[in-house]
Structures are given as C-alpha cells and as structure tokens.
Amino acid sequence: xxxxxxxxxxxxxxxxxxxxxxxxxxxxxxxxxxxxxxxxxxxxxxxxxxxxxxxxxxxxxxxxxxxxxxxxxxxxxxxxxxxxxxxxxxxxxxxxxxxxxxxxxxxxxxxxxxxxxxxxxxxxxxxxxxxxxxxxxxxxxxxxxxxxxxxxxxxxxxxxxxxxxxxxxxxxxxxxxxxxxxxxxxxxxxxxxxxxxxxxxxxxxxxxxxxxxxxxxxxxxxxxxxx
Amino acid sequence: xxxxxxxxxxxxxxxxxxxxxxxxxxxxxxxxxxxxxxxxxxxxxxxxxxxxxxxxxxxxxxxxxxxxxxxxxxxxxxxxxxxxxxxxxxxxxxxxxxxxxxxxxxxxxxxxxxxxxxxxxxxxxxxxxxxxxxxxxxxxxxxxxxxxxxxxxxxxxxxxxxxxxxxxxxxxxxxxxxxxxxxxxxxxxxxxxxxxxxxxxxxxxxxxxxxxxxxxxxxxxxxxxxx
Amino acid sequence: xxxxxxxxxxxxxxxxxxxxxxxxxxxxxxxxxxxxxxxxxxxxxxxxxxxxxxxxxxxxxxxxxxxxxxxxxxxxxxxxxxxxxxxxxxxxxxxxxxxxxxxxxxxxxxxxxxxxxxxxxxxxxxxxxxxxxxxxxxxxxxxxxxxxxxxxxxxxxxxxxxxxxxxxxxxxxxxxxxxxxxxxxxxxxxxxxxxxxxxxxxxxxxxxxxxxxxxxxxxxxxxxxxx
Amino acid sequence: xxxxxxxxxxxxxxxxxxxxxxxxxxxxxxxxxxxxxxxxxxxxxxxxxxxxxxxxxxxxxxxxxxxxxxxxxxxxxxxxxxxxxxxxxxxxxxxxxxxxxxxxxxxxxxxxxxxxxxxxxxxxxxxxxxxxxxxxxxxxxxxxxxxxxxxxxxxxxxxxxxxxxxxxxxxxxxxxxxxxxxxxxxxxxxxxxxxxxxxxxxxxxxxxxxxxxxxxxxxxxxxxxxx
DNA sequence: TATGAATGAGCGTTCATTCAT
DNA sequence: CATGAATGAACGCTCATTCAT
Numbered sequence: 031x032x033x034x035x036x037x038x039x040x041x042x043x044x045x046x047x048x049x050x051x052x053x054x055x056x057x058x059x060x061x062x063x064x065x066x067x068x069x070x071x072x073x074x075x076x077x078x079x080x081x082x083x084x085x086x087x088x089x090x091x092x093x094x095x096x097x098x099x100x101x102x103x104x105x106x107x108x109x110x111x112x113x114x115x116x117x118x119x120x121x122x123x124x125x126x127x128x129x130x131x132x133x134x135x136x137x138x139x140x141x142x143x144x145x146x147x148x149x150x151x152x153x154x155x156x157x158x159x160x161x162x163x164x165x166x167x168x169x170x171x172x173x174x175x176x177x178x179x180x181x182x183x184x185x186x187x188x189x190x191x192x193x194x195x196x197x198x199x200x201x202x203x204x205x206x207x208x209x210x211x212x213x214x215x216x217x218x219x220x221x222x223x224x225x226x227x228x229x230x231x232x233x234x235x236x237x238x239x240x241x242x243x244x245x246x247x248x249x250x251x252x253x254x255x256x257x
Numbered sequence: 258x259x260x261x262x263x264x265x266x267x268x269x270x271x272x273x274x275x276x277x278x279x280x281x282x283x284x285x286x287x288x289x290x291x292x293x294x295x296x297x298x299x300x301x302x303x304x305x306x307x308x309x310x311x312x313x314x315x316x317x318x319x320x321x322x323x324x325x326x327x328x329x330x331x332x333x334x335x336x337x338x339x340x341x342x343x344x345x346x347x348x349x350x351x352x353x354x355x356x357x358x359x360x361x362x363x364x365x366x367x368x369x370x371x372x373x374x375x376x377x378x379x380x381x382x383x384x385x386x387x388x389x390x391x392x393x394x395x396x397x398x399x400x401x402x403x404x405x406x407x408x409x410x411x412x413x414x415x416x417x418x419x420x421x422x423x424x425x426x427x428x429x430x431x432x433x434x435x436x437x438x439x440x441x442x443x444x445x446x447x448x449x450x451x452x453x454x455x456x457x458x459x460x461x462x463x464x465x466x467x468x469x470x471x472x473x474x475x476x477x478x479x480x481x482x483x484x
Numbered sequence: 485x486x487x488x489x490x491x492x493x494x495x496x497x498x499x500x501x502x503x504x505x506x507x508x509x510x511x512x513x514x515x516x517x518x519x520x521x522x523x524x525x526x527x528x529x530x531x532x533x534x535x536x537x538x539x540x541x542x543x544x545x546x547x548x549x550x551x552x553x554x555x556x557x558x559x560x561x562x563x564x565x566x567x568x569x570x571x572x573x574x575x576x577x578x579x580x581x582x583x584x585x586x587x588x589x590x591x592x593x594x595x596x597x598x599x600x601x602x603x604x605x606x607x608x609x610x611x612x613x614x615x616x617x618x619x620x621x622x623x624x625x626x627x628x629x630x631x632x633x634x635x636x637x638x639x640x641x642x643x644x645x646x647x648x649x650x651x652x653x654x655x656x657x658x659x660x661x662x663x664x665x666x667x668x669x670x671x672x673x674x675x676x677x678x679x680x681x682x683x684x685x686x687x688x689x690x691x692x693x694x695x696x697x698x699x700x701x702x703x704x705x706x707x708x709x710x711x
Numbered sequence: 712x713x714x715x716x717x718x719x720x721x722x723x724x725x726x727x728x729x730x731x732x733x734x735x736x737x738x739x740x741x742x743x744x745x746x747x748x749x750x751x752x753x754x755x756x757x758x759x760x761x762x763x764x765x766x767x768x769x770x771x772x773x774x775x776x777x778x779x780x781x782x783x784x785x786x787x788x789x790x791x792x793x794x795x796x797x798x799x800x801x802x803x804x805x806x807x808x809x810x811x812x813x814x815x816x817x818x819x820x821x822x823x824x825x826x827x828x829x830x831x832x833x834x835x836x837x838x839x840x841x842x843x844x845x846x847x848x849x850x851x852x853x854x855x856x857x858x859x860x861x862x863x864x865x866x867x868x869x870x871x872x873x874x875x876x877x878x879x880x881x882x883x884x885x886x887x888x889x890x891x892x893x894x895x896x897x898x899x900x901x902x903x904x905x906x907x908x909x910x911x912x913x914x915x916x917x918x919x920x921x922x923x924x925x926x927x928x929x930x931x932x933x934x935x936x937x938x
Numbered sequence: 939t940a941t942g943a944a945t946g947a948g949c950g951t952t953c954a955t956t957c958a959t
Numbered sequence: 960c961a962t963g964a965a966t967g968a969a970c971g972c973t974c975a976t977t978c979a980t
Contacts, residue, residue, distance in 0.1 A: 097950090182456070
C-alpha cells in the first residue's frame with residue numbers, strides 16, 4: 031500500500047456532493063468497479079473461492095489496485111460486507127410502514143424480506159462466508175454493525191403498533207419475529223440446491239416461490255396475531 | 258485415478274456384516290479415520306478451505322490415502338455428504354412418532370430438528386458448502402438423495418395423523434411444514450456469528466437457545482393446528 | 485526519470501550558505517527527512533529489505549518524493565552511502581592528532597574507529613549491502629570515493645610521525661595498519677549475532693566491548709611499535 | 712508440506728552408510744542439489760535477494776521441492792547455514808596442529824583461516840545475511856551452534872601449548888585471538904569492493920592478498936609471542 | 939496395502955517504478 | 960513543489976493431484 035492510507039476517505043467522499051476533480055472521479059470509479067466486481071465474484075465463489083485475480087479481472091483493473099484501495103483481501107471483504115448491508119438497509123427503508131395498519135405493514139415487511147433474499151443470492155452467500163469465518167470481518171466494521179441493527183428496529187416498530195391496537199400478541203419479542211421471517215426467507219435461498227435435490231421440485235420456479243411466500247406470510251400472521 | 262476405481266466398494270462392505278480379514282479391517286480403519294477427519298476439517302473450514310493436507314494430517318494419515326480411498330477431493334466430499342445425511346437420518350429415526358398423539362409427535366420432531374442443527378454445526382457448514390457449489394456433489398450421489406428424502410416423509414406421516422384427528426389444518430403441505438422447522442433451526446446455527454454481532458446477544462448462551470426453541474415450537478403449532 | 489534530472493542540485497545547495505527561500509527550505513527538509521529515514525531503514529533491513537514504502541512512510545512522506553529527489557532507489561542508496569561516509573569523515577576529523585606524540589595519536593585513532601563501528605551499526609550494514617552488490621553504487625559516486633580515501637591518510641600521517649621519531653616500525657604500510665584496525669572494529673559489530681551464538685557471551689555487554697577495545701589497542705601497538 | 716515432515720531424517724540418512732533404495736537415493740540427490748544451489752544463490756544475492764525461484768531453477772528442480780524438503784525459505788537457510796559451518800569445520804579439522812611446535816601450528820591456523828575466507832566468499836555473505844537478520848536462524852539450529860563452537864577450541868589448544876612452552880603470553884584469551892584472526896580474514900573478503908574503491912588497488916590480485924596474509928601472520932605473532 | 943517423491947498451476951501479497959495533473 | 964493513481968513483474972507459499980515403487 032503505497033498511498034491511500036485511509037481508503038475509507040475515498041469511500042466517504044462519495045457520500046458528500048462536493049465536485050470531484052477528474053482524478054478523484056476516476057479513482058472513485060476504479061474503487062467502485064472493484065467493489066462491485068468483488069460482490070459478484072464473492073457471490074459466485076464465496077470468500078475463499080473468490081480470488082483476487084478473478085475480482086480484479088472482472089473489474090477490468092489490476093490486482094494491485096485492490097491492495098491500493100482496500101489494503102488486502104480482508105479489507106475488501108469488509109467493504110463488501112458493508113456495502114451489502116447498506117444496500118439491504120436502503121431497500122428496507124423504502125418499505126412503507128403505516129402504524130395505523132400494522133397487519134398490512136407486517137405483510138409488506140415479510141414480503142420485502144422474503145423477496146430480498148430471493149432476489150439477492152449474493153447477500154446470502156456473503157453472509158454464509160462471513161459466518162464460516164466466525165464473524166471476524168463484521169467485528170472489525172462499525173459500519174456493518176450499525177447498518178444491520180436497523181433491520182430489527184423496523185420489526186419492533188410494527189410489532190408495537192399492532193400491540194397497541196390489540197391485534198398482535200403482547201408476549202412476542204421483535205427479535206424472535208425478525209428471526210422467524212429472516213430464517214424462512216434465508217433458508218429457501220441458501221439451501222435451494224440441496225432442497226431441490228431431494229424435494230424433487232425446482233425451488234427456482236416462480237410458482238413454487240410464490241407458494242412459499244404465501245405460506246411464510248400465513249405462518250407469521252398466525253404466530254403474531256391474537257386469535 | 259489409478260486405484261480405487263470403485264471407491265464405494267470399501268464403504269459398502271461396511272454395511273454388510275461379513276467377517277473382515279485383518280487387512281480389510283485395518284483398511285476400513287484408515288478409511289474411517291480419514292472420513293471423520295474430513296468431516297471435522299470441512300466443518301471448520303468449508304469445502305474450499307479444508308485442504309487435503311489438513312485432512313490427511315488430522316487423520317494421521319497421508320494425502321495419498323485420500324486418493325486411494327476416495328479418488329479425489331470431490332469423491333471425499335461426496336462421502337462426507339453421504340455420511341452427514343446418514344447420521345442425521347439415523348438420529349431422526351430414533352424420534353418416537355405416535356400417530357395417536359400428533360401434537361406431541363410434532364413437538365418431538367420440532368425439538369429434534371432444532372436441536373440437531375444446534376448440536377451439529379458441521380451439518381450446517383457442509384450443507385452450505387454444497388449449496389455454494391450449486392449441489393453438484395449431491396447430484397452425483399444416489400445415496401445422499403435417498404437419505405435426505407426420508408426427513409420429509411416423517412413430517413408427512415405426522416401431519417396426516419393430525420389431519421385425520423382434525424387437530425391439524427388440511428391445507429398444509431408437509432414440505433412447507435418441514436421447511437419451516439428446518440429453516441428456523443438452520444438459520445439460528447448458520448448465521449449465529451452475524452446475528453450475534455448485531456443482536457448484541459450471544460446466541461451461544463443456553464437460555465437464549467431454549468427461548469428460541471420454545472418460540473419455534475409455539476410458532477409451528479399456531480401455524481399447524483386448526484382453530 | 486521525468487524530474488530531478490540533476491538530483492544533486494538540492495544536495496549541493498546545502499553545502500553553500502546562501503539564504504534559502506521558504507520553498508527551497510521546505511524542499512531541503514523533505515529531502516533530508518527522506519535521507520535520514522533511508523539510513524535508518526537500510527540500517528535495519530539492508531538494501532534489498534529496505535523498501536521504498538518503508539522509507540517513505542518512515543519519513544512521513546510519499547514514495548513519489550524519493551523519485552523526485554533521488555531518481556530511483558539506486559540514487560537514494562548512493563546518497564545514503566555518501567552521507568554515511570561524510571558522517572564518518574566528519575567524526576574522524578575531530579580526532580586530535582599530535583605529530584609529537586604518535587603513540588597517543590594512534591591510540592586515539594584506534595579508540596575512535598573501534599567505537600565508531602560499535603556505535604554506528606548502520607555504517608556496517610550499509611557497507612555490507614554495498615559489498616553484496618559488488619560496489620556498484622560507490623563506483624558511481626565521486627563524492628563517496630573522495631570521502632573514504634581520507635580515512636587512510638590520517639593513518640599515514642600518524643604512522644609517518646612515529647617512524648620519524650623511531651617509535652614505529654619502518655616496514656609498515658598505512659593501508660595494512662588501517663585495515664587491521666578497521667577489520668577488528670568492523671568484525672565485532674558486523675558479526676555480533678553469529679559470534680554471540682557460539683561464544684555464548686553477549687557481545688553487547690559494555691564490559692565485553694571494553695575488553696575487546698583494550699585488546700585491539702594492545703595488538704595494534706605490539707604490531708606497530710619497534711623494539 | 713505434504714510429506715517429509717522430518718526433513719532432517721533424509722539429511723542424517725546421508726551420514727549413515729546403509730544401502731539406499733533407488734527412490735531414497737534420488738531423493739537425496741534432489742535435496743543435495745537444492746542445497747548446493749541455495750548456497751550458490753545466497754552467496755551471490757544474499758538471503759533476501761536469493762529467491763526461491765532462482766534456487767530451484769539453479770538446482771534444475773521445482774519451487775515446490777524446496778518446501779517439500781526444507782519446509783520454507785527459512786528452513787532452507789538454516790540448512791545452508793549448517794552446511795556452510797560443517798564445511799568450514801571439516802576443512803579446519805585438516806589443519807595439522809602440533810603441540811610441540813605452537814608457533815608453526817598458529818601460523819598454519821592463521822594461514823588456513825585467512826585463506827578460507829578468501830576462497831569461500833559464500834561463507835562471508837551467508838554470515839552477513841544471518842547477521843542482518845539478527846541471528847534468528849542460527850538460534851534455531853543446534854547443529855550450527857555445535858559446529859561453530861569448535862573453531863575456538865582449536866585456538867584454545869594451540870594457545871595453551873604455546874603458553875606451556877613459554878613462547879606465548881599468558882594473559883591472552885583464545886576468544887580474542889580467534890576473533891583477531893577471523894576479523895582480519897573476514898574483513899578483507901567481506902569489504903573488498905568498498906576497499907578496492909578507495910584504496911585504488913584491486914584486492915583481488917594475488918600479490919595483494921599474499922602481502923595481507925603475511926601482514927596478518929606477523930601481526931598475530933607479534934601480539935601473541937612473549938618478549 | 940501403503941507411501942515417498944514429484945509436479946504445475948494458482949494463491950495473496952509486495953516490489954520498484956511511471957503516469958497525469 | 961507535491962501528490963494520488965496506476966502498473967506489471969516478482970515474491971514466498973499452498974493447492975489438488977500423479978508418478979513410481
């Protein structure tokens with residue numbers, strides 16, 4: 031690492047809206063394309079299988095640039111983790127929560143999560159990789175922890191609204207509720223190949239997925255609503 | 258592949274109960290210790306990270322023996338997959354199902370599955386590895402497919418019994434029911450590091466797990482029972 | 485080499501005493517800090533092991549600056565070599581030589597040299613690096629050759645004074661005398677780790693060094709004096 | 712490292728004289744050729760500059776073999792260090808020491824050492840490399856320490872013989888004597904490029920070396936003998 | 939049945955250096 | 960005067976695998 035000793039600076043520069051010099055803009059472009067390529071490659075091969083060379087060539091850049099911007103492979107994976115969580119959060123923020131209609135809100139939330147995992151296999155594989163490595167990257171990233179904790183607070187909000195209206199049970203923790211939904215969305219995507227193998231049914235088929243989505247929603251509502 | 262053209266030969270010999278010669282017994286021992294070491298190593302590092310050398314030295318054997326008995330790394334992983342499923346099946350077969358008491362039977366089933374995933378992290382990691390590789394090993398193994406399909410049939414049996422007695426809903430597929438339970442057991446184990454990171458709570462604690470177990474049982478029953 | 489086509493320019497400016505502009509002064513500062521850092525880093529890791537990056541970051545500067553001021557790594561090492569010799573010469577010039585007392589003068593000279601090597605491990609390692617590279621840098625530097633030849637002339641002076649007084653042997657070359665003293669001072673420092681390993685005695689201890697200093701002085705005097 | 716977990720075994724097998732199988736013989740050959748190539752390459756480029764690739768291709772072998780027989784580069788260097796010391800010891804053992812003629816014996820010893828360094832530049836460069844790395848390899852090798860300590864005991868023996876006969880001073884330590892001789896032999900070889908540069912004389916010339924050899928012998932005798 | 943020896947491709951990383959402002 | 964961005968070659972090392980008994 032000859033320069034770019036604080037690689038996050040570049041990253042954060044993207045958040046602000048100051049005009050960038052041509053050089054800075056091109057740098058941002060390189061960094062971004064590496065990051066995007068890394069997400070794709072890790073999504074396909076996992077952390078171990080996603081080699082520096084695969085990533086740099088997918089980004090049409092050079093191995094050396096990864097070390098320039100991210101320090102090393104670990105640093106790159108931390109950035110990938112952060113970006114992946116950030117995207118999830120960004121998408122979740124768009125789910126319209128209406129405290130006046132907790133049931134509908136919960137349905138929307140379930141729909142969002144189940145579909146998000148389904149549409150973003152990279153999220154699942156990246157999380158699996160992180161868990162395979164015992165969470166050592168997320169431990170290093172304040173950003174990732176910050177992002178991820180948001181997910182639960184939305185469930186908390188909806189659950190509370192329903193409880194106030196008397197439509198949701200009082201003896202439920204938002205954490206369990208969140209985990210139930212996440213588990214069912216996650217599992218379907220994460221284990222689709224082994225499941226397909228012995229269910230004899232392709233989980234990729236849209237009807238199969240829709241049926242599952244309906245089942246999850248039904249199960250969640252039966253679990254949450256008061257009689 | 259110059260030797261072990263039919264690597265399963267030794268494996269199947271173990272199934273029968275013919276008396277083995279001293280040589281064959283020692284061979285069986287080597288094969289077993291390699292297989293056990295492989296399960297341990299893959300459980301810790303995944304398929305990619307679990308190198309031949311790590312495995313052979315964990316088995317106090319030699320690289321060459323792996324090729325001798327399993328052909329190559331893929332062959333070894335197929336054997337690992339089969340053994341892993343076999344153990345799960347073996348354990349599940351011990352769950353006492355009573356058609357006269359479907360609710361209790363279901364409870365026992367849920368308890369078994371949630372606990373099995375919790376107690377067998379290697380099962381989870383090995384399945385994740387297999388899914389990362391798009392199920393290419395399970396596709397090669399008749400044995401694995403055979404084993405895995407059994408799991409659902411038990412759910413089918415219990416569900417049917419409950420439906421006959423009128424205590425379980427009629428509009429449920431055993432597949433969905435199985436997946437619900439599996440998902441919730443699996444997710445807790447599979448994602449424990451990332452979950453711990455942002456739940457701020459150690460999922461390893463036994464109370465936390467017990468609470469989760471109770472929640473899963475409750476959710477399943479609310480989903481399954483009529484009225 | 486697009487810039488700094490005459491890298492010595494800045495260097496020589498330092499020799500004169502003309503008032504410098506603020507810009508030139510800051511430039512001089514950068515150059516100096518890089519040079520000092522290079523000496524430290526080369527002293528620790530040798531020429532090969534002392535990377536551009538280690539040096540620039542030790543100097544709290546940038547890789548690019550090294551190329552700006554010294555052309556390339558070789559140019560930097562030549563400058564390091566020159567500075568190292570210059571310092572040695574500067575220190576040696578302070579040794580008080582009295583032609584009327586050649587024995588005392590010789591003692592002072594021996595004391596100086598043995599101590600200089602002992603106190604300046606960087607000198608030893610830098611010379612070793614240069615010799616490992618077959619003297620290719622010193623060959624390029626008139627300055628270094630100029631400096632280094634001075635060392636012998638002092639010995640020549642003292643030896644001559646002693647010979648005139650009849651206290652020193654006539655059949656000695658100043659070169660041999662110089663080499664004898666240098667060798668014994670050098671070796672102690674240069675090989676201290678391997679020597680310590682099998683002498684079982686830490687050469688770093690001050691008593692051990694003092695004893696060696698006395699021995700060297702004694703050996704030199706016995707070699708040089710008549711009678 | 713897939714096999715050869717105890718690389719020294721192979722090494723020691725060479726000491727014994729048991730008949731070797733064709734395989735073992737070829738293995739010994741490979742190991743030896745790698746070791747010899749390593750000595751040559753390290754002698755030319757030092758430890759840092761002597762790359763694995765340079766060595767393996769000089770040995771007409773493969774990078775991988777170095778790891779097979781020596782574990783890693785450090786292990787190889789330790790073996791090089793041991794072999795280098797061993798050779799020195801072997802050569803020194805041939806110097807004929809006669810307790811009845813201590814002066815002649817000392818002369819022979821001086822002659823041997825000064826010439827050995829002169830004829831074996833690899834010894835000097837390898838020791839320099841080891842000292843650059845603060846003796847960390849020798850610290851790992853019992854063998855090297857064992858070898859190296861022998862050198863002094865010979866000096867001890869000769870010195871004692873001379874003292875008994877009253878021809879050598881009583882107040883001399885064998886350590887100082889050894890270091891004096893070693894220093895003067897070592898320095899001439901180690902620093903020949905920088906010395907040549909400013910002595911203006913090629914130290915490689917045989918006359919120059921002979922003169923130095925004579926000077927060393929004279930200096931040592933003047934230092935050691937009584938009267 | 940078992941094993942030591944050998945292989946070539948690929949891994950993550952660091953190197954000295956140049957380009958473009 | 961100073962710097963961030965980019966480069967390609969080489970580094971030490973590990974990978975799964977085959978050869979020859």
